[in-house]
Amino acid sequence: MNVSTPTASTEKNKLNLTEDWTVVVLGLLIIALSLAGLVIPTPSFGWGNAGDLTSKVFTGSNIAAIAGQFAFTYVIALAGTYLTGKSVRATLLGFPVVFGLTVLALLLAGNKTLKDLNLEAVIFSLSIGLIVGNLVKIPDWLRASLSTELFVKIGLVLLGTTVIFGDILKAGSLGLVQALLVVLSVWYFAYWISKQLKVDDELTMMLASAVSICGVSAAIATSGAIQGDSKKLSYVISLVLITAIPMMLVMPYAAQAMGLSPAVTGAWLGGTIDTTGAVVASGSLAGEEALKISTIVKFSQNVLLGLAAFAISVYWTYSHKTVTGVGGERIEKPTLGVIWERFPKFVLGFIGASLLFSFVLSPSTIEPVKGSLKSLQGLWFALAFTSIGLETNFADLINQNSRKPLYAFLIAQAFNIGVTLVIAYFLFG
Template sequence: MPKKTLHEDWIAVIIAFLTIGLVLLGLKPVFPKIAVWSDASLVTAQFGGVTVWGQTGLLFLWVFASLLLAKAFTGKVEVVKLLVSLLFIVFITLLAQFIASYKPIKEYGIEVVLFSLILGLLISNLVGIPAIFRPAIQTELYIKIGLVLLGANVLFQDILKAGGLGILQSVAVVFTVWYFSFWVCRKFKLDDEFRMMISSAVSICGVSAAIATAGAIEGDNKKLSHVISLVLIVAIPMMLFMPYIATWAHMTPAVAGAWLGGTIDTSGAVVAAGSVLGEEALKYATLVKFSQNVLLGLAAFFISLYWSYSRKEAGYEKPTLRTIWDRFPKFVLGFVLASLLFSFALSPATVAASKGPLKELQTYWFAIAFTCIGLETKFTDIFKIENGRPAMAFIIAQLFNIIFTLVIAYLVFGRQ
């Protein structure tokens, strides 16, 4: 029998809590600080010294150790390949931070994660990624670690305050958008597997929902890969433009955050977009997104139930309560546990002293994750399968999602 490996969600939770433990014990790494610059002399001054490179080295060692631990849990560690690949990713992320520190860009408020993404996209689509640089591209793992660490900065009192509203919005959005998406896919004459995966991805939580749905219906992996590509590609312009639309429309942080969290289909993109609007909007965006994540296990159960009983001749295994647990995103539990820890178990002084370093670690996990998203995303993939019909169905469903969720966000969070 093959050796059973630990699920990626649990690996992310373990690494995140080891990180929290080390920070609480006093290990508070200082990561690269690139000062705002406007001319070449300032650039030379920063990169000519050892400080920024020493800080970058510490960042690299921290991430590399975490990645080695993650690979050890899966039973296969290729140290040299991981080393080379991660050097490449960290260098791109450092370059993104350098670009984001340019004075006119800094004043505009554009986050480093956006430049990590853009640089990754340029390299992937214009040059291509050699195989030697691929082993450390672990996007979902990095995002999940960052999201668990985010829990340390979201106090549980805030979850109790807005979590019920987040669930209310999520239920209304998930059911309505799912059925609309399924109807659109049927109009485009897509098969049942595409309908189920696209509907779940648009309405629930993007990549995780698509993966859970594919597992529940034993879907085609090629179709799943295409849906994941659609999620990542469409999330990019949403992440870039929706925060500025929210600012232009003078939305409150609660409404703007709920809108972002309810529509953008990847958790990392939600965090990046929410960060552009500030901590308050980020809080609501995260709470709404996690409210949708909470529904993922139940959605997978009902999808599995429907698929099993609507295709009795295929002999699918009947779903059980185990299905709910297996499909539930475990990193959400990590987020809640981290929030409980910093809300109730630790002293205010300890929380104040450790939240800063954890916030920096969280930011760098997201920056590295977005470098990876760019590196593994090909714009040409959107046109390859079935003459672009899945892509058109996905985009139309997502446009409906954007409009409907905005209305619900105003109704639910308009008085926050």
């Protein structure tokens, strides 16, 4: 991340809003506007051949929908820039460039051949950002407009609208039990193996959360909780997305070869594969019942995201003390005030949105807005990954120091596959 960019913990504007509080305000504002009737149309990016591009994607109505999303996100991005005290002029100039690159990524992800491989839009937005950022010298005004954390955290607040507690509880408690057991055991093992391999603290926390909780979303939430380096976050995201592909394709057939029941298969897939899209694809290969169970288990792990981010922020505060004496020595444990200051406030927005959509709003109220909010959530994530790619030096992802985190991730993922299979067998067998 550009060293001249102020951090979320120190940057305040005249309204005294930190970046996290700005995200909560903007995320809930988006939800409120949707519920009030401002439903942003969802554009279609699906196509199979050149003819589909003109007949399905580049139609007047679809271009209008894309323009509508651009105008809406542009206004929100400018508001976020102003509230966090950053350069509004830079966002005015730079956001359209980031949005244009992101639309290109969404078009690639919408291709039928690539879609059948379940390659998610974020991997294209990250790749495009990396290619442009490493082949072209990024001008200062564009670099200053890259509000990665702002975009990511708005997406996480909107993610709360899709984590419906009621659906999980109706389906039974076994998914929650498995999620808790898997998250605790796999997170601790991933943390332990990373420390054994001398992976640095920030990468260790992101890796452990990504492997054990819910992949990309967990890595992002953890990075926000510890104010992590966006380059390290980009590396973890790349690992998650790349390893999800072979797991998605191989595990259903491995389950069949082992003679696992559909319920055990679904619980195994949902507990180990780190992206929701790959879980759905893998569950579909294994059958309808396996798909249902895998989705429930994955949602159960998503529910734990807010609690995990809170626990991680408390741990990080106590293990990385900021109170120092005259000589620079650490002299006291952090106070509750310091813990609250470091607590990722966007988690409150995530939990608030989830509770609102789970227990307050009626299905008839949710139905008209859920598609639009889901599309906006994905768009904010894609914008964030494009920004991450633009500000990341590709050489940093493949240098010699990257091998130890890679080994730690693969070993932890292998442990995750094994222990989750055992837990799924005893709970669902």
